[in-house]
Amino acid sequence: MITTFKGQYAWLSNFKRCEVFFRGAAYTSSEHAYMSAKSECPDWKAFCQDGGNSPGRVKAMSRRIAVRPDWNEVKVGVMREVLRDKFSREPFRSYLLDTGNCHLEEGNRWGDQFWGVDLKTGEGQNHLGRLLMEVRDELYLAGQPRLLVPILRWLRAAQRRYFPY
Numbered sequence: 001m002i003t004t005f006k007g008q009y010a011w012l013s014n015f016k017r018c019e020v021f022f023r024g025a026a027y028t029s030s031e032h033a034y035m036s037a038k039s040e041c042p043d044w045k046a047f048c049q050d051g052g053n054s055p056g057r058v059k060a061m062s063r064r065i066a067v068r069p070d071w072n073e074v075k076v077g078v079m080r081e082v083l084r085d086k087f088s089r090e091p092f093r094s095y096l097l098d099t100g101n102c103h104l105e106e107g108n109r110w111g112d113q114f115w116g117v118d119l120k121t122g123e124g125q126n127h128l129g130r131l132l133m134e135v136r137d138e139l140y141l142a143g144q145p146r147l148l149v150p151i152l153r154w155l156r157a158a159q160r161r162y163f164p165y
C-alpha cells in the first residue's frame, strides 16, 4: 500500500515537476495543468503555463480567482484527463505500471479529504489515488489480449479490495 506521495513516491504527487500537455498547452506539472482549467481567463491560463510559478503558488493563487461555476462537477474529469497525459509518457508510465496492483492514496496533513486522506483523522475519499489506479489499469489492460480485458479488470479490482498491499 502506498499511502504518501513523498520520498520515493514523490512522482505520484501533482506537485512533481513533469511535462504535461493539456487542451493545447504545455505545463510543467499536473498541478499547473489541473489548476489552469479552473478559469477560462487568458491571464490565468498564462499564469499556469509559466513554469516559473511553483505548483504551490499556482494552487494558492487559484483560491483568489473567479472559478468557473461548474468546477465541482467537472474537476474529477479534468484531473483524469491531466493524469492520462502525465502517465502516457516515460519515465512516469513505467513508474506507475511498476507499482503493480498496489493501493494508492495521498495521505496528507493539509486537510484534503477529497483528493486524498487526512492523516489526522484517517478520513478521505481519495479521488486522486482512485484516478491514479484507474489510469494504471488502463495502461496495464491496453497491453493485454482484448478478450481477457473484462476478466482481468474484475480480478484487479477484487485483488485491490482484499489484498491492498
Ligand SMILES: Nc1nc(O)c(N)c(N[C@@H]2O[C@H](COP(=O)(O)O)[C@@H](O)[C@H]2O)n1
Pocket (backbone or CB within 6 Å): 013, 014, 015, 031, 034, 059, 062, 110, 112, 115, 128
Ligand atoms: N498543499 C498541497 N501540497 C501538496 O504537496 C499537494 N500534492 C497538494 N495537493 C493537490 O492540491 C490539488 C487540489 O486542489 P483543489 O483543492 O482542487 O483546489 C490537487 O492536485 C491535490 O493533489 N496540496
